[in-house]
Structures are given as C-alpha cells and as structure tokens.
Amino acid sequence: MATFSELINSNKPVLVDFSAEWCGPCKMMKPILEQVKSELGDSATIIKVDVDKNQSAANAYKIQGVPTLIVFKHGKPMWRQSGVVQADQLKSVIKKYI
Known part of the structure; x- marks a missing residue:
C-alpha cells in the first residue's frame, strides 16, 4: 500500500x-465524494484520512476542524x-x- 506522501506526490490531483x-458533516461528505469519484474516474484520486488514527498527517497540514478537504498536486496543497x-x-x- 502506498504511503500518504507517495499518494499526494502523484501527477494527478x-x-x-x-x-x-x-x-x-464528515458523514455527509461520503456520498458527495463517491459521486465526484464516479464522475471523474481515474483522472483524480480521492482518499480519506481519519485524523484520530493519523495525527501526524493531520498535524502536518494543521487540520483544526473536520471535514477539511485538500487537493494536492505533486505533493503541494493547491486548494x-x-x-x-x-x-x-x-x-x-x-x-x-x-
């Protein structure tokens, strides 16, 4: 399985x-993300990170509230x-x- 940094360093968003x-509100995002994934297909990757289980990733991006959505490209937060x-x-x- 790819690491978080390998995933976000992808060429695709x-x-x-x-x-x-x-x-x-995180539960409300689930069907929205599924819809986006089905419409964009393989042109983008969508991953879910549980902040309670992955505190280092949450701390690295200063996540203060959930859900927080970040789009990465080549490892850089774009949005x-x-x-x-x-x-x-x-x-x-x-x-x-x-």
Missing part, C-alpha cells in the same frame, strides 16, 4: 478528505476548504488540476 468517525463542499464545486476545483 489527489483530494484528501481529513475526517473523523464521530463527525456528522483547501473546511466543511461540507458540494459535488459540483469539488469537481470544478479538481478539474483545474487535471
């Missing part, structure tokens, strides 16, 4: 959903937003980096 099991983001907005953000 990687959307990281920093979330937590206990977080209500970041906290809270629930709608599918159309997420798709248009990701498409900028494809």
Whole structure:
C-alpha cells in the first residue's frame, strides 16, 4: 500500500478528505465524494484520512476542524476548504488540476 506522501506526490490531483468517525458533516461528505469519484474516474484520486488514527498527517497540514478537504498536486496543497463542499464545486476545483 502506498504511503500518504507517495499518494499526494502523484501527477494527478489527489483530494484528501481529513475526517473523523464521530463527525456528522464528515458523514455527509461520503456520498458527495463517491459521486465526484464516479464522475471523474481515474483522472483524480480521492482518499480519506481519519485524523484520530493519523495525527501526524493531520498535524502536518494543521487540520483544526473536520471535514477539511485538500487537493494536492505533486505533493503541494493547491486548494483547501473546511466543511461540507458540494459535488459540483469539488469537481470544478479538481478539474483545474487535471
């Protein structure tokens, strides 16, 4: 399995959903992310990071609230937003980096 840094250093955009099991808005993101993934296919990668289980990644990107979504390209954060983001907005953000 690829490490977090290997994943975000990809040539294609990687959307990281920093979330937590206990977080209500994080649960709302799940079907949105599934929709985005099905519409973008292999042109982007979407991964979920549980901040309680991966505190080093959460600390590295100063995650203060969940969900926090970050789009990475070549390992660099290109876009970041906290809270629930709608599918159309997420798709248009990701498409900028494809």
